[in-house]
Amino acid sequence: MATVADIMERDPVTVGVDDDVESVIRVLRDNELPGVPVVDGDGRLAGIVTENDLVLRDENADLHLPHHLDIMGGVIYLESMKHFEERMKKAFASKASDMMTADPITVTSGAPAEEAAKLIAEHKHNRLPVVDGDRVVGVVTRVDVLDALTE
Numbered sequence: 001m002a003t004v005a006d007i008m009e010r011d012p013v014t015v016g017v018d019d020d021v022e023s024v025i026r027v028l029r030d031n032e033l034p035g036v037p038v039v040d041g042d043g044r045l046a047g048i049v050t051e052n053d054l055v056l057r058d059e060n061a062d063l064h065l066p067h068h069l070d071i072m073g074g075v076i077y078l079e080s081m082k083h084f085e086e087r088m089k090k091a092f093a094s095k096a097s098d099m100m101t102a103d104p105i106t107v108t109s110g111a112p113a114e115e116a117a118k119l120i121a122e123h124k125h126n127r128l129p130v131v132d133g134d135r136v137v138g139v140v141t142r143v144d145v146l147d148a149l150t151e
Contacts, residue, residue, distance in 0.1 A: 024099070
């Protein structure tokens with residue numbers, strides 16, 4: 001049975017938490033990647049930036065305030081502000097840590113390839129950071145697991 005270590009891409013391209021947005025985009029473009037792990041100064045996984053993090057989808061493009069009521073000079077929000085705040089943060093991001101998805105789904109290098117396949121399918125991801133402890137040691141893609149499962 002193949003493990004993630006057997007099929008993963010070793011020494012993956014990463015960006016730092018303080019890298020600016022232009023640098024992140026350049027790394028994605030130059031390496032033809034749909035996403036890249038974000039690491040801190042010690043190489044620990046902090047998050048992941050994907051193409052979806054870089055683009056405001058049409059339904060989010062207007063960045064409208066959540067539904068609210070104005071009552072006697074006060075504002076009562078009828079829905080959580082958290083989603084709006086997250087969209088605003090990504091819309092005006094200046095560095096990787098502002099736009100990344102923190103605490104991404106990961107897999108360990110010793111896990112069976114089937115586990116990586118299950119995570120990729122369940123979460124509808126194309127790639128997962130591979131970690132040992134909290135350090136990024138590779139990336140495994142949908143194609144990697146499909147190849148392993150068909151052999």
